[in-house]
Amino acid sequence: MKDSIMKVIRERRSVRNFEDKPVPDDLLNTVLEAVQWTPSWANTQCWEIVVIKDPGVKEKIQASFSKTNPAFKSITAAPVVLALCARTNESGYYKNAVTTKFGDWFMFDLGLATQSIGLAAHASGLGTVITGLFDQDKAAAVINMPQGHELVTLIPLGFPSKIPSAPKRKEISEFIREDTF
Numbered sequence: 001m002k003d004s005i006m007k008v009i010r011e012r013r014s015v016r017n018f019e020d021k022p023v024p025d026d027l028l029n030t031v032l033e034a035v036q037w038t039p040s041w042a043n044t045q046c047w048e049i050v051v052i053k054d055p056g057v058k059e060k061i062q063a064s065f066s067k068t069n070p071a072f073k074s075i076t077a078a079p080v081v082l083a084l085c086a087r088t089n090e091s092g093y094y095k096n097a098v099t100t101k102f103g104d105w106f107m108f109d110l111g112l113a114t115q116s117i118g119l120a121a122h123a124s125g126l127g128t129v130i131t132g133l134f135d136q137d138k139a140a141a142v143i144n145m146p147q148g149h150e151l152v153t154l155i156p157l158g159f160p161s162k163i164p165s166a167p168k169r170k171e172i173s174e175f176i177r178e179d180t181f
Contacts (some may be wrong), residue, residue, distance in 0.1 A: 008123045013166070015127025016074045018158035023080050027124045030080075031157065034120030040109040041091040047113050050083040050143045061154065063097060064139040071131045071156065078156030082117065083139070085149045086110050110152045118154055127160035 004100045034048065040046060052058055055076065061083075062075040075081055092098060092105030104109075114130055121128045140151040 003085045008119050010166075012118050012122040013127070013164050014129040015158075015160040015163060016071055016085065016129050016156075017160065017162040018074065018078045018127065018156065019161045020077075021079065021159050023126065023158055028080065028125060028157075030084040030124050031117055031120045033128070034116040035113045038109075038116040039061050040112065041105045042094075042108070044091045046087045046091040046106050048085040048087060048149060050085065050145075052083060052143070053079065053083040060142040061139050061181050062140070064135040065131075066133070069131070069133055074129055074131075074156040078158040080157040082157055083143050083151060084110050084114060084117075084153045084155065085140075085143075085145055085146075085151050088148055088150055106150065107152065114153055114155065117157075121157055125159065126157055127163065128155050128157050130155055 028051070032051075035047060036051065038045075039046075052061065053176060058076045058078075058081055061081060062072065065072045086106035086109065088104055088106060089096075090099050090106070091109045092103060098104065118128050118130065132152075134154065136151045139154060140149075143151070145151055
């Protein structure tokens with residue numbers, strides 16, 4: 001098991017080029033099931049995911065990106081785009097009060113869900129790229145996101161037509177401190 005999970009972690013890449021081929025429902029459901037089993041603050045599972053397949057909706061979403069964003073073309077090229085939204089004022093709260101120094105914990109929970117999506121997609125033969133540099137409010141309006149939610153990321157999903165090489169990674173010794181900083 002250790003070898004298989006580490007293989008998936010090591011081999012997952014940010015894929016921006018996709019085949020013109022639909023994602024079968026069973027593979028999409030596998031990716032979404034990975035989110036279902038993702039840990040979250042006090043099991044709040046504050047995520048809401050909009051599965052976007054309609055080309056017209058993807059074009060409107062693409063308009064929230066700068067044309068210089070490396071993921072710009074991915075939004076319309078990918079057969080599926082996942083809009084990861086968070087219900088606010090739930091994660092990190094107890095009895096309607098913030099309980100941590102960092103306030104609303106939704107970014108942490110959606111980060112975990114995003115990682116689950118990327119790893120499950122890769123293990124299923126799919127590619128993803130996690131996008132964050134876009135006009136969240138403009139994209140949120142396209143998907144009719146209600147009040148009390150935040151759009152955190154858009155994730156193009158599909159079969160990769162090109163897989164980039166691995167970027168250089170820091171050595172473990174470069175980011176580990178023992179006992180104190």
